[in-house]
Amino acid sequence: xxxxxxxxxxxxxxxIPVRRVTINVNGEDRSAxxxxxxxxxxxxxxxxxxxxxxxxxxxxxxxxxTVLFDGRPVKSCTMLAVQADGHNVxxxxxxxxxxxxxxxxxxxxxxxxxQCGFCTPGMMLAAKALLERNPNPTEDDVRWALxxxxxxxxxxxxxxxxxxxxxxxxxAESI
Amino acid sequence: xxxxxxxxxxxxxxxRRVEDNRFIRGKGNYVDDIVLPGMLHMEILRSPVAHARIKxxxxxxxxxxxxVRLVLxxxxxxxxxxxxxxxxxxxTQAVLATDKVRFQxxxxxxxxxxxxxxxxxxxxKIVVDYEILPVIVNPVQAAAPDAVLxxxxxxxxxxxxxxxxxxxxxxxxxxxxxxxxVISKLELHYPRTHPSPIECCGSLADFxxxxxxxxxxxxSQAPHIVRAxxxxxxxxxxxxxxxxxxxxxxxxxxxxxxxxxxxxxILASILTERPVKWIEDKTGxxxxxxxxxxxxxxxxxxxxxxxxxxxxRMNTISDHGAFFxxxxxxxxxxxxxxxxxxxxxxxxxxxxxxxxxxxxAPGGVAYRCSFRVTEAMFFQERMVQAAADDCGIDQAEFRRxxxxxxxxxxxxxxxxxxxxxxxxxxxxxxxxxxIGYKNFAAEKAxxxxxxxxxxxxxxxxxxxxxxxxxxEYDILGIKMFDSAELRVHMTGKAIxxxxxxxxxxxxxxxxxxxxxxxxxxxxxxIIVEEGDTDTAPFGMGTYASRSTPVAGAAVAMVxxxxxxxxxxxxxxxxxxxxxxxxxxxxxxxxRSNHDRxxxxxxxxxxxxSNMPDGMEPGLxxxxxxxxxxxxxxxxxxxxxxxxxxxxxxWDVLQFVAVDDCGVRxxxxxxxGQIMGGLTEAYAMANMQYQTYDEDGNCIGSNxxxxxxxxxxxxxxYELYEVVTPCPHHPIGAxxxxxxxxxxxxxxxxxxxxxxxxHTGVRNIDMPLMPNRVYEALxxxxxxxxxxxxxxxx
Numbered sequence: 029x030x031x032x033x034x035x036x037x038x039x040x041x042x043x044i045p046v047r048r049v050t051i052n053v054n055g056e057d058r059s060a061x062x063x064x065x066x067x068x069x070x071x072x073x074x075x076x077x078x079x080x081x082x083x084x085x086x087x088x089x090x091x092x093x094t095v096l097f098d099g100r101p102v103k104s105c106t107m108l109a110v111q112a113d114g115h116n117v118x119x120x121x122x123x124x125x126x127x128x129x130x131x132x133x134x135x136x137x138x139x140x141x142x143q144c145g146f147c148t149p150g151m152m153l154a155a156k157a158l159l160e161r162n163p164n165p166t167e168d169d170v171r172w173a174l175x176x177x178x179x180x181x182x183x184x185x186x187x188x189x190x191x192x193x194x195x196x197x198x199x200a201e202s203i
Numbered sequence: 204x205x206x207x208x209x210x211x212x213x214x215x216x217x218x219r220r221v222e223d224n225r226f227i228r229g230k231g232n233y234v235d236d237i238v239l240p241g242m243l244h245m246e247i248l249r250s251p252v253a254h255a256r257i258k259x260x261x262x263x264x265x266x267x268x269x270x271v272r273l274v275l276x277x278x279x280x281x282x283x284x285x286x287x288x289x290x291x292x293x294x295t296q297a298v299l300a301t302d303k304v305r306f307q308x309x310x311x312x313x314x315x316x317x318x319x320x321x322x323x324x325x326x327x328k329i330v331v332d333y334e335i336l337p338v339i340v341n342p343v344q345a346a347a348p349d350a351v352l353x354x355x356x357x358x359x360x361x362x363x364x365x366x367x368x369x370x371x372x373x374x375x376x377x378x379x380x381x382x383x384x385v386i387s388k389l390e391l392h393y394p395r396t397h398p399s400p401i402e403c404c405g406s407l408a409d410f411x412x413x414x415x416x417x418x419x420x421x422x423s424q425a426p427h428i429v430r431a432x433x434x435x436x437x438x439x440x441x442x443x444x445x446x447x448x449x450x451x452x453x454x455x456x457x458x459x460x461x462x463x464x465x466x467x468x469i470l471a472s473i474l475t476e477r478p479v480k481w482i483e484d485k486t487g488x489x490x491x492x493x494x495x496x497x498x499x500x501x502x503x504x505x506x507x508x509x510x511x512x513x514x515x516r517m518n519t520i521s522d523h524g525a526f527f528x529x530x531x532x533x534x535x536x537x538x539x540x541x542x543x544x545x546x547x548x549x550x551x552x553x554x555x556x557x558x559x560x561x562x563x564a565p566g567g568v569a570y571r572c573s574f575r576v577t578e579a580m581f582f583q584e585r586m587v588q589a590a591a592d593d594c595g596i597d598q599a600e601f602r603r604x605x606x607x608x609x610x611x612x613x614x615x616x617x618x619x620x621x622x623x624x625x626x627x628x629x630x631x632x633x634x635x636x637x638i639g640y641k642n643f644a645a646e647k648a649x650x651x652x653x654x655x656x657x658x659x660x661x662x663x664x665x666x667x668x669x670x671x672x673x674x675e676y677d678i679l680g681i682k683m684f685d686s687a688e689l690r691v692h693m694t695g696k697a698i699x700x701x702x703x704x705x706x707x708x709x710x711x712x713x714x715x716x717x718x719x720x721x722x723x724x725x726x727x728x729i730i731v732e733e734g735d736t737d738t739a740p741f742g743m744g745t746y747a748s749r750s751t752p753v754a755g756a757a758v759a760m761v762x763x764x765x766x767x768x769x770x771x772x773x774x775x776x777x778x779x780x781x782x783x784x785x786x787x788x789x790x791x792x793x794r795s796n797h798d799r800x801x802x803x804x805x806x807x808x809x810x811x812s813n814m815p816d817g818m819e820p821g822l823x824x825x826x827x828x829x830x831x832x833x834x835x836x837x838x839x840x841x842x843x844x845x846x847x848x849x850x851x852x853w854d855v856l857q858f859v860a861v862d863d864c865g866v867r868x869x870x871x872x873x874x875g876q877i878m879g880g881l882t883e884a885y886a887m888a889n890m891q892y893q894t895y896d897e898d899g900n901c902i903g904s905n906x907x908x909x910x911x912x913x914x915x916x917x918x919x920y921e922l923y924e925v926v927t928p929c930p931h932h933p934i935g936a937x938x939x940x941x942x943x944x945x946x947x948x949x950x951x952x953x954x955x956x957x958x959x960x961h962t963g964v965r966n967i968d969m970p971l972m973p974n975r976v977y978e979a980l981x982x983x984x985x986x987x988x989x990x991x992x993x994x995x996x
Binding site for chain 2: 065066070073078079081084085086090120121124129138142143145146147171172174175176178181182184186187188
């Protein structure tokens with residue numbers, strides 16, 4: 029296998045520089061020897077097998093690859109994995125606990141906020157960042173916060189409803 | 204007691220979706236998520252130029268890179284008779300170019316390597332020497348007498364024409380025009396656009412030399428068609444080919460055709476004897492895979508003074524790119540364009556269509572519509588608005604005068620379609636009431652005081668869905684039916700498989716609801732599987748809104764077969780004759796004694812443990828459904844827009860959608876389909892288009908140039924429903940996936956044109972970007988054609 033990913037290497041290529049990084053992914057420190065050019069999305073998907081982070085456009089436009097980087101939404105398809113060294117990354121796989129969904133996940137299901145499901149992980153993480161800084165958003169707040177994420181199926185109306193549903197539930201739970 | 208159908212997730216329940224459980228956890232299984240041991244990665248080298256002779260290809264530097272396993276060129280494909288492949292429209296398409304490249308983005312070579320980064324690097328090392336040829340980027344250039352011949356590879360092809368096709372009675376139509384009081388004319392261009400699902404195309408081919416078995420995981424809306432195509436092209440026996448469509452990240456017609464990338468990955472796996480994964484990038488998807496539209500439409504309408512339409516005649520010129528690769532029924536060259544004006548009672552009509560090759564990407568797929576129906580209905584509704592204005596009749600009233608009335612069904616259109624049901628007037632009334640049509644004039648006057656222009660746009664149409672009936676509709680000779688297979692286990696739980704393939708439409712949820720409706724088995728007790736040709740029954744796939752009309756009907760029919768067998772078992776268990784048995788949801792009972800009965804679950808258990816003498820054990824069956832006719836949903840969309848005349852920027856103040864898609868299986872999902880479709884309509888009306896510069900460079904090759912609306916721009920929609928059941932569909936459904944994309948654009952454009960009509964402007968071609976609206980407002984002239992491309996020089 030190639031030296032790009034943290035796997036057993038049969039023929040390590042001595043010409044390719046490798047750097048060791050440690051990234052806290054969904055609460056767990058993960059270390060890997062990676063090429064400096066490896067993109068964060070590829071490390072998550074192929075190296076760590078966290079395939080919930082999707083690659084849509086490779087140009088920071090569609091937001092399917094959105095993850096939370098120290099709590100802020102970033103598009104992992106155009107961020108180098110080495111830039112994440114020593115930082116916290118949260119992916120869609122880190123939203124639910126084994127027994128319980130995150131209210132945003134529940135909201136997306138309740139309000140039919142997804143169809144093909146491809147943009148959904150990125151949408152949910154962008155929504156999480158919004159609700160963490162603004163627990164009581166207006167519809168416009170939600171639309172603006174999600175405007176870096178494209179969806180081709182839903183027309184957004186139900187995504188907005190899903191986020192507002194989650195906001196309601198999270199406020200009710202925090203009282 | 205009879206079951207409460209809504210409680211068991213039957214018809215009409217807004218059941219929350221089963222598939223969401225994996226998607227919201229990030230546990231979907233898309234092609235790029237699948238990893239096989241020893242898997243290699245493929246990257247395609249595409250042509251940077253639109254038209255050129257390939258003088259040479261030097262792949263030596265690519266071969267020399269560590270980690271590169273295979274480099275494929277057209278010459279190597281040709282040696283295996285795979286340089287060309289058939290398209291879905293009886294043309295041929297290059298898999299890897301041999302002689303020439305004919306559009307920018309055409310596949311020239313492929314590298315298979317240990318990882319995708321190496322494959323990309325190696326592609327950059329391939330040196331291709333191109334001899335540039337003249338480029339044709341529109342049908343006018345293609346038709347010029349001295350135009351360069353694009354398809355010199357085709358024997359007997361003397362010019363750039365793909366087809367001439369006509370339908371209707373020209374003589375009678377011309378005569379009706381002679382007798383008309385008013386004749387209206389309209390000419391417009393439906394710009395090229397792209398379905399652009401967020402997930403691009405991809406495949407993972409896995410050929411096993413030991414068993415001679417080929418498995419391909421791929422983004423296909425129609426896996427069974429692919430299996431047939433691979434069997435014919437790759438000369439592998441069909442039983443050894445397994446096509447699997449896993450979760451698909453949106454399709455919208457883009458994932459119907461067979462693309463070169465799939466074929467190359469298959470050959471690469473055969474040659475390397477390793478699994479080979481190909482994942483297209485966004486630019487590759489936008490510049491080489493099936494686009495939509497790109498049609499020039501011109502027409503005239505003849506009317507009496509009182510607004511009654513007597514006839515229309517139309518002319519379309521379509522741009523098909525370098526290969527005629529439309530995915531459409533083979534009998535029709537310009538899809539179902541002739542379904543235009545089907546909602547109106549018009550006795551005479553004539554349509555003449557011409558198609559041309561150009562040096563642009565091939566395709567012309569049915570982008571969220573039934574084969575060119577979007578263009579047909581857009582022209583129809585723009586023409587109706589112009590004709591109403593020319594007659595001096597209110598646009599809503601003009602439609603009412605000419606609608607096929609409720610008591611006129613079944614109604615035969617001038618082009619021979621049979622529409623069978625609808626309540627067009629009622630839908631229009633609901634829409635007008637909701638938008639406040641009566642108060643619009645006052646509202647417009649009030650807005651004028653603020654310096655703003657208000658416009659209202661109506662779009663009403665019925666469209667043909669559910670291709671097809673097998674007499675008329677086939678793709679490459681395969682008749683367009685569909686299928687379902689239902690297996691009820693002994694505990695009364697079940698598995699259902701169909702020949703369709705969901706891409707977000709929610710089949711796993713709704714198909715179970717149909718079974719729940721027919722058998723009374725709770726929907727939660729039924730799992731639905733699609734997309735694996737080794738297990739699913741043969742079907743034509745999901746596109747053209749055909750899943751519910753065709754596969755959905757097959758689901759109902761197979762459930763009825765199961766019920767018929769269960770009835771015999773029930774008679775046996777209740778020790779009465781079958782004639783004395785009655786059915787209510789989930790239960791058979793003795794006619795004379797309602798309390799004496801057996802549930803469907805008890806019948807299922809008996810099918811495996813206590814069947815009547817002589818009965819074949821088990822409780823499973825399949826159904827192939829060949830619909831007697833197309834289905835005809837109706838939509839009425841009304842947009843109210845406000846324009847800032849100083850900038851040309853327009854905002855949607857209100858949007859009302861009234862849909863009659865027949866019986867709704869899951870209202871929540873139906874509404875989701877409508878809102879999604881309306882947003883694609885808004886996108887096309889506003890920003891989402893592709894054009895080409897004079898050198899054939901595709902403008903709109905990434906998401907920074909090819910604009911899609913975000914949550915911020917997208918308007919909100921108010922939805923209303925009317926239900927006129929389809930008379931021939933087993934559960935009365937008509938299909939809904941595409942109505943909004945088809946009828947939506949005209950509502951937006953009609954509203955903007957309505958707002959500027961005081962200047963004398965009759966048409967602004969999409970996309971209605973602010974500068975084009977501003978140009979129309981300030982010049983008082985129509986805006987026609989594509990936005991000009993600014994040259995880089």
